[in-house]
Amino acid sequence: MATPLADAFFWIAAFAILVAQAVILRSTKRGMDVIAPERSSERSKKRSTVLEWIFAVGPAVGLIVLLYFTRAAMHPTALHGSGIAPAVRGPRA
């Protein structure tokens, strides 16, 4: 794929991913607000809320890291010696 087209494609996909992830996080918060009053104790409530947030935010952080390395693979000179490029150019039959 030509670089300008690939760049455009990247930013469109990255935008869709970030918007979707943001909506998922907002929806998760709404879901947690629904179940929060049912917790038996304050301590249990706090602990489970923290865990649920880790479960929700963890994948989002992973996605941001992935987008960073994707960008680096698209412009290898910007991330010299990252070790990403060889695999991207992997062998073909």
Added chain:
Amino acid sequence: MSETTLPSAATPPVTPPVRNVTLTQDLITLTKPKIISLLLVTTIAPMFVAGSPSWLTVLWVTIGGYLMAGGANAVNMYLDRDIDDVMVRTKLRPIPSGRMSPRAVIAFGVLIATAATYGLAQLVNVLTATLALAGFYFYVFIYTRWLKRSSPHNIVIGGAAGAFPPLVGWAAVTGSLDLGAWYLFLIIFYWTPPHFWALALNKQRDYGNAGVPMAPLVWGERETIEQMLWYTVLLVALTLLPVCFGLFGITYAVCAAVLGGLLLKGVLQVYRERNSGNWVRASWWVYKYSLLYLALLFVAMVVDRHVGR
């Protein structure tokens, strides 16, 4: 973690028909062969994306992958034996039906997982064996033992267990992991929530009876359906990104766009019906199509790498 209160639902008086089953059939049932068939597609296809493996390597990974996943599934049946007994779709399994003892089941699961670890380390490489074993532990301890009964995020985080196979296949060929491998991992990770929530929407009574806090029971149907939609949007965008850095070409891009478009159309149908409650047919369609979607997406990856770009 939390003590989530689930809506109670009366157990329907449905007793599945009893049939004569041999020990061999039970041992195969313990491995959940239908589920493993998709896991093997997502293990073997990445091998041909990562390079050109020998047929012997493919054979060892297939056998090792089957045994490891089968072992995890058997241990899962041991750990879930109490709830398998109250769920209609699982009450005919070897333990709840009384055909096998729990001890025999866990021994079988651990035995074949151990054999898989040893075989993959000896015949493929240590990284492959380590990743396969990590998938086993993740499924057994993180998903089954911890999250499944304690969090509505059970299949979101637990979905990572099903995302290990591409890493296993990739490592078997290259001996390492890189950006392409992590993309395949994340594609399965983000495919899992809409797939399983489509099932959970239709099996709420079963999950409620078993005390499994699936998202529709805890967050509600509307919230779950909205998340299904956004997970699908994210998934479709994610499947197209590898084209940007040259991992795949135009053949894959077209296939991913068409397959993803169909999945999105199905989920949108569920989303449109979220207020009326008439999403049963659409969500069954999404559940079944998402299985086909994942298999065809991985086949498209191989075709793109080896046939045409």
